[in-house]
Structure formats: structure tokens, C-alpha cells
Amino acid sequence: MSLKTKQPGEYIRTLARKRQRSAMMRYFLAAGVLIVTIWLFSIFATSSPGILLLLAGISGSYYLYHSGKHFQKRAGDAQRGAEAETKVADLLKILEGKRWQIEYNLKIQKWGDADVVLHSPKGNWYVVDVKSHGGTKISENGSLRRRYGKNIYDFKEGDLIHKVKGQAKQVKRLKGATWVTAMLCFTRGGVDISDNEINGTYVVSSGKLVDTLLRLDK
Structure with missing residues (x-):
């Protein structure tokens, strides 16, 4: 008689899905931040705040994208x-x-x-x-x-x-x-x-x- 109450890999497969969702969320946020930044910069392009906004937006978008890549890699590790x-x-x-x-x-x-x-x-x-x-x-x-x-x-x-x-x-x-x-x-x-x-x-x-x-x- 087997004592199995869970399927092999069940826990880590669930973890992989969670990490993949976290990665996709960060990718969408990165794209959203970049789009909003470009739109605002088109309005305030000639001002100093516009330059600061551009730099901050690009930095934030890059951070979110990089974080998404990290979660995607962790999701791949979990799937393996x-x-x-x-x-x-x-x-x-x-x-x-x-x-x-x-x-x-x-x-x-x-x-x-x-x-x-x-x-x-x-x-x-x-x-x-x-x-x-x-x-x-x-x-x-x-x-x-x-x-x-x-x-x-x-x-x-x-x-x-x-x-x-x-x-x-x-x-x-x-x-x-x-x-x-x-x-x-x-x-x-x-x-x-x-x-x-x-x-x-x-x-x-x-x-x-x-x-x-x-x-x-x-």
C-alpha cells in the first residue's frame, strides 16, 4: 500500500507557477513604467524635472525588468x-x-x-x-x-x-x-x-x- 497523498513534484511545480506569475507581473510593470515615462517626458522634455523624470523612469523600468528576469530564472529552476x-x-x-x-x-x-x-x-x-x-x-x-x-x-x-x-x-x-x-x-x-x-x-x-x-x- 502506498502512502502517497501528493503527486511527485507537486510543491515545487506550484512554486514554479508562482514565480512565473511574479516574473510576468514585473515585465508588465516595467513596460507600463517605460510607456508612462516616455509620455510624460514628451510633455516636460525641455525642463529639468523632465530629465530627472526620464532617468528615474528608465531606472525603475530596468529594475522591474531585471527583477522579472530573476523570477523567470527561478521559475525555470523550479520546473526542472x-x-x-x-x-x-x-x-x-x-x-x-x-x-x-x-x-x-x-x-x-x-x-x-x-x-x-x-x-x-x-x-x-x-x-x-x-x-x-x-x-x-x-x-x-x-x-x-x-x-x-x-x-x-x-x-x-x-x-x-x-x-x-x-x-x-x-x-x-x-x-x-x-x-x-x-x-x-x-x-x-x-x-x-x-x-x-x-x-x-x-x-x-x-x-x-x-x-x-x-x-x-x-
Whole structure:
């Protein structure tokens, strides 16, 4: 029996729509401010206030446009995240056939939603945070980083290991579990980490998620 009460990616897909609406609103406002500024400047063009009005209007319009671009990018990020969660849900269907219970987008304190919470027939609990970042994920001095060619970068979102461990603690409390294994699953790029583990957290590519879960559950 499945515990699913929400669809995979439901929360982040809603977030993507909100961000897209915010972007469109800012684009419309930017266009409106620019049109009004040009109209007023045509009236007061020869005066000093007219010049100031033009500069202020152009600056305001540019700020709104730039803000819209920011929200549009964030909407795209959220949409990719939703697609990643859906992809992982498709991969996990095989476990549902093996009587695993799977719950998506579980609301928890502080850490937002837990993307995937799994309860195996053997009574073990897992929480999976799904990510769509590119690059090859590596471990460096006990920290998760990503590599593009010879260049190595931190994750802009901060310490992903710390985040998913926090989710695991909250899921443990909510479910009354003895222990919850924390996992990060990446749908893009590769993972080059010994034993796919950093400080007790497992880091896997989506193609190895099911095999890793089954291995850990033995």
C-alpha cells in the first residue's frame, strides 16, 4: 500500500507557477513604467524635472525588468526540479511493487518539504532529496562539491548534506522511526564519490537510486 497523498513534484511545480506569475507581473510593470515615462517626458522634455523624470523612469523600468528576469530564472529552476522529482518517482515504481511505502512532498518543519520518504517492508526508513544540478558530484574534505572539467565549485544552495540530514531528523520524529537514512539523488551529471557516502549521507545518481536503496535495505 502506498502512502502517497501528493503527486511527485507537486510543491515545487506550484512554486514554479508562482514565480512565473511574479516574473510576468514585473515585465508588465516595467513596460507600463517605460510607456508612462516616455509620455510624460514628451510633455516636460525641455525642463529639468523632465530629465530627472526620464532617468528615474528608465531606472525603475530596468529594475522591474531585471527583477522579472530573476523570477523567470527561478521559475525555470523550479520546473526542472519538478521534472527531476517526477523522473525519480517513475524509477521508484518498481519498489512499490515490492511493497515499499512511498510518500512524496512530506511537509516538515524548517526544511520545507521532504521530496521522497520511503518505508521498506523490513521497517527501514529513508528520505531522498532530489536535485537536478549538473556537473560531477565529488567529496572534498568531507564536503559535497561539483566538478566541471578541472574546475570545482560549491553549491549555491549551501550545504546540501546538512539540509538532507536535517530532513532525516524531522522525518524520524514525525514517523517515530528509530533511524532514517539520508540520501541525495541527482538526476543530471555524475557522482564520483567512494561508496557513494559522505558523513553518513548517501549521494547517488538517479540511475543508481533503486539499487542503492535495495543494497542498504539488506
